[in-house]
Amino acid sequence: MRELIKILDINIDKLNMRQAVERVKELTFDHSSPSLVVTPNSEMLALAVEDQKLAEILNSADLATADGIGVVIASKILGDPLEERVAGFDLISLLFKELAEEDINFYFLGGKPGIVDRATANLKRDFPDLNISGYHHGYLNRENQQQVIAEINEKNVDLLLVGMGVPLQEKFLANNLENLNIGTAITVGGSFDVLAGEVERAPLWMQKAALEWFYRLLQEPSRFGRMLSLPRFIYLVIKSKYFKLD
Template sequence: MAKIKILDILINKVDMVAAIEEVENLIQSDSSQHLVVTPNSEMVVMAQEDKVLKRIINEADLVVPDGVGLVLASKLMGEPLIERVTGIDLMVGLLELAAKRGYGVYFLGAKPGIIPQVKKRILAKYPELKIIGTHHGYLDDKSEKQVIEEINYLNPELLFVGMGVPLQEKWLDKNLDRLKVPISIGVGGSFDVLAGEKKRAPIWIQKLNLEWLYRLIQEPQRIYRILALPKFVYLVITREVLG
């Protein structure tokens, strides 16, 4: 599968359909554990300083461009990505796939009380979906061991982990060999959105590529994270475009 390198981060050149197809291929290919990562511009900037995160992304089996900044950067570099593939849209697409194929899924993440809301709302839309296990994302050593044992006992095909970046990626990297799960994917704050705790931008705002602004208005404390965007633009222009 073709890739493009943006600021030393390898991104797969996929659209949503191809990403879901690749996940299904990985599920059916063998018994290995596979990692899916969904970086945006902020995560790419973070990886410039965090070498562990950079390694995790570049070693992942599938890396989709969750951020319009990556798509725009690829066009400036003359190697355009197909489209933005957001983590939450990929998650919903994979849940739909799981419902059709009979795959078991496990939800791990968010604060206590969120996942039951997600489960209720998701099952209302996909009643045939097999959500075979859930747990909140606040783990100590004892509960982490218990969760991993439970996941392996339940044997899901898909594990969704929402602990925020880079904690979820590092948690999965540390435990991937212990998890007998074909596909593990970090989904950030998707559980909060799917639970109805946070609102996603309307479609028309998403199409204008202003979802980041909508989230900033909802969560003003994100301003420090949003500052990664101009840094990303500067790094792309100076390193990738001007060379």
């Protein structure tokens, strides 16, 4: 039975990284119905306060990890602390490492044209035994969306990684998951940019010091507006603790 905490009325699983990896594996090996794994961070949770459809999708997921230190801080404010953050990029990195020699087929969907190609090439270099059955950029229209879905279904995909940004990736999966012959779909945000070498992750010491957001801001100053969502998120969490959210 899942152990959950609600943050801004969104379910977050109380799992550490090791437990999350094992849970994804369980879902992936079970092909009885497609499973959905989401990776909410503070920006996504704040957005879900205003986007009821996104909130419903997040709460329908089979696993929701605490992707970001802001979510962990919120859990402490609410008096039900999460053990650690379970960043989506770290989660999929462990899955690549641990499933590289397993009979598991991956498919990558997302990113700008050319990005997911480089990400795939880099992963094949680092994990030669990883089964990557296909990939496609995330700029879909009605015609190529149906082609991609057909390709995924033909390739017996176990793990589908979708990185289209929030909330497009969540809504794409909500609209199409029941038509996909897969084990599990995971929303991965901008992970393909990192895997392609387009964006660098913060040094490990900055990750451990909860300063990854600052490193990302130095790389992409245009993200400053998005960073303002964190103080708003903390305000909403404090408000939700003492007052009902409107």
